[in-house]
Amino acid sequence: MTLKKQALIKDKAFVDGQWISATDEFSVTNPYDGSELVKVADLSPEQVTSAIGAAHKAFSGWKNKTAGERSELLMKWYQLMMDNQQALGELLTEEQGKPLAEAKGEIAYGASFVKWFAEEALRVYGDTIPGPSPDNRIMVLKQPVGVVTAITPWNFPNAMIARKAAAALAAGCTFVVKPASETPLSALAMAELAHQAGIPAGVFNVVTSTDSKGVGKVLTQDDRVRKFTFTGSTEVGKTLIKQCADTVKKVSMELGGNAPFMVFDDADLDAAVEGLMASKFRNAGQTCICANRVLVQDSVYDAFKAKLLERVKVLEMGNGLDDGVTIGPLINSAALEKVAKLVKDSVAQGAKIEVGGEPADDESLFFEPTVLSNVGPDMPLSCNEIFGPVVPLIPFKDEKQAIELANDTDFGLASYFYARDIGRIWRVSEGLDYGIVGVNEGAISNAAAPFGGMKQSGFGREGSKYGLDDYLEIKYLALGGL
Numbered sequence: 456m457t458l459k460k461q462a463l464i465k466d467k468a469f470v471d472g473q474w475i476s477a478t479d480e481f482s483v484t485n486p487y488d489g490s491e492l493v494k495v496a497d498l499s500p501e502q503v504t505s506a507i508g509a510a511h512k513a514f515s516g517w518k519n520k521t522a523g524e525r526s527e528l529l530m531k532w533y534q535l536m537m538d539n540q541q542a543l544g545e546l547l548t549e550e551q552g553k554p555l556a557e558a559k560g561e562i563a564y565g566a567s568f569v570k571w572f573a574e575e576a577l578r579v580y581g582d583t584i585p586g587p588s589p590d591n592r593i594m595v596l597k598q599p600v601g602v603v604t605a606i607t608p609w610n611f612p613n614a615m616i617a618r619k620a621a622a623a624l625a626a627g628c629t630f631v632v633k634p635a636s637e638t639p640l641s642a643l644a645m646a647e648l649a650h651q652a653g654i655p656a657g658v659f660n661v662v663t664s665t666d667s668k669g670v671g672k673v674l675t676q677d678d679r680v681r682k683f684t685f686t687g688s689t690e691v692g693k694t695l696i697k698q699c700a701d702t703v704k705k706v707s708m709e710l711g712g713n714a715p716f717m718v719f720d721d722a723d724l725d726a727a728v729e730g731l732m733a734s735k736f737r738n739a740g741q742t743c744i745c746a747n748r749v750l751v752q753d754s755v756y757d758a759f760k761a762k763l764l765e766r767v768k769v770l771e772m773g774n775g776l777d778d779g780v781t782i783g784p785l786i787n788s789a790a791l792e793k794v795a796k797l798v799k800d801s802v803a804q805g806a807k808i809e810v811g812g813e814p815a816d817d818e819s820l821f822f823e824p825t826v827l828s829n830v831g832p833d834m835p836l837s838c839n840e841i842f843g844p845v846v847p848l849i850p851f852k853d854e855k856q857a858i859e860l861a862n863d864t865d866f867g868l869a870s871y872f873y874a875r876d877i878g879r880i881w882r883v884s885e886g887l888d889y890g891i892v893g894v895n896e897g898a899i900s901n902a903a904a905p906f907g908g909m910k911q912s913g914f915g916r917e918g919s920k921y922g923l924d925d926y927l928e929i930k931y932l933a934l935g936g937l
C-alpha cells in the first residue's frame with residue numbers, strides 16, 4: 456500500500472502505539488539550504504523512561520507470539536517500506552542531503568534487513584547435546600534478551616535503525632530507538648509503517664530528543680533494559696559502554712573506522728578506481744566504511760591517480776533531489792569545518808592538492824570532491840576519520856609495508872584491497888585486522904553478510920545468520936532422571 460508522502464511526515468514521537476508530543480520542540484532542517492522541514496517533539500528523559508516502560512509491558516506479548524506470527528508482521532513492514540520507497544527516499548534526502556538515488560538505495564537496503572530477519576525469525580534453532588550420564592541430556596534454548604534500546608546516527612537514518620530493529624523484533628525483543636536529532640523523520644516514518652503493518656503497541660518505539668546525554672543515560676541505565684545497541688562515534692560509544700556497565704547489559708557497538716583501501720601492482724586499475732568511487736564518495740564520504748586512506752603501490756601510483764582524477768572531476772554537487780547530482784552537502788557546519796581543517800593541516804605538512812580542497816562557497820555545506828597526493832601515513836588525513844569527499848593518496852613499496860600501514864590504527868571496521876595474485880589475496884586478507892575485507896569489491900554492505908568491527912570499531916555483528924545472536928540469550932537445560 457502506497458501512502459501519500461504527507462502521511463509519512465510526523466512531528467511527534469511514537470511510544471506505545473501513540474504519537475506523543477512534548478513541552479519543547481526542535482527544528483529539523485534540510486542541509487542543502489538550511490530550510491526548516493518540520494518541528495519535532497523534544498522528549499524529556501522522563502518521557503523516555505515511560506517509553507521503556509511501554510516496551511517492557513509489551514515484551515511478554517511479543518515474545519510469546521510464534522516465530523511465524525512475528526515473521527509475517529515483519530514481512531508486512533518490509534513490504535510497506537518498499538511500497539513507499541519513493542516517498543521515504545525523498546524524505547531521507549531532505550533531512551540528510553544524500554542524492555535521491557542513494558536515499559532510495561538506503562530504503563531498499565534497510566528494508567532488506569527487515570525481510571532477512573523476517574526469514575531468520577523462523578530459524579532460531581536450539582541444540583540437544585549428549586549428557587554426562589545415561590539418564591542426562593543437555594538441551595539449549597534460545598530466547599529473546601528482553602527490552603532493547605538503541606541510539607543511531609544521522610548518516611543512514613533508515614538503515615541503521617532497520618538493521619537493529621529487524622533483528623531485535625525477529626528475536627522477540629521490544630525496541631526503543633533514539634534517532635540522531637539531525638534526522639528523526641525517517642525513523643518516525645518507519646514507525647508509521649510499523650504501525651500500519653500491525654506491529655503491536657510498545658514493540659517499536661521512536662523517542663526524539665535533543666537531550667542526547669540525558670536520554671542516553673536513561674537508555675543505558677534503566678534496569679528494565681537488557682540490551683543496548685549503538686552506532687556512532689568511538690568517543691561516544693566508550694561513554695555509553697561505561698554507562699551500561701552498572702546494570703551489566705548486553706552491548707553491541709558499531710563505532711568509527713579508518714578504512715584502508717589498497718591498490719597493488721597486479722590490480723585491475725579500472726576496477727580499483729570504480730571500487731574506490733563507490734566506497735569513498737557514497738553519502739559524500741560520510742560513512743564509517745568509506746575508504747579513508749588510499750594506499751597505492753609505487754609502480755602504479757601515477758597511473759591510478761590519473762584515472763581517479765578523471766572520475767572525481769566529473770562529480771556533481773547539488774540538491775540531492777535534482778537529477779544528475781552525485782554529491783550532497785555535509786551534515787552541518789561542524790562537519791564542514793572538520794574536513795577543511797584536516798585538508799589544510801595535511802597540506803601544511805606537505806600533502807599536495809590534485810583537485811578540490813576547499814568548501815565550495817561561504818554559505819553552503821558543500822565540500823569540493825578532493826584528491827591529495829604525497830600524503831604521509833602520519834598526517835591528519837591519515838590518522839582521523841575524514842567523513843567527507845576527500846581521497847588522500849599514500850604511496851607504499853611492498854605487501855609487507857602495505858599490511859603494516861593498513862593495520863596501524865586503533866580502528867578495525869572495513870578494509871579494501873585490489874590485487875589479482877591468489878597467494879597475495881589470501882595473505883593480505885588474513886593479515887588485515889578488520890571485521891570486513893572487500894577484495895576487488897568496493898560495495899560490501901548486504902543483509903546476508905555479517906557487518907561489524909574489531910578493535911576500537913566495536914563488537915557485535917549486524918545482518919547475516921549471526922545477526923540474531925546479539926538479541927538472544929542461550930539457556931541450558933540440564934535434563935536428569937530420564
Ligand code: ADP
Nearest residue numbers: 606607608634635636667668671686687688691
Ligand atoms: P556522529 O559523529 O555520527 O554524529 P555521534 O556518536 O556523535 O556520532 O552521534 C551518534 C548518536 O549518538 C546520535 O544519535 C547522537 O545524538 C548520540 N549522542 C551523542 N552524544 C551522546 C551522549 N553523550 N550520550 C548519548 N548519546 C549521544
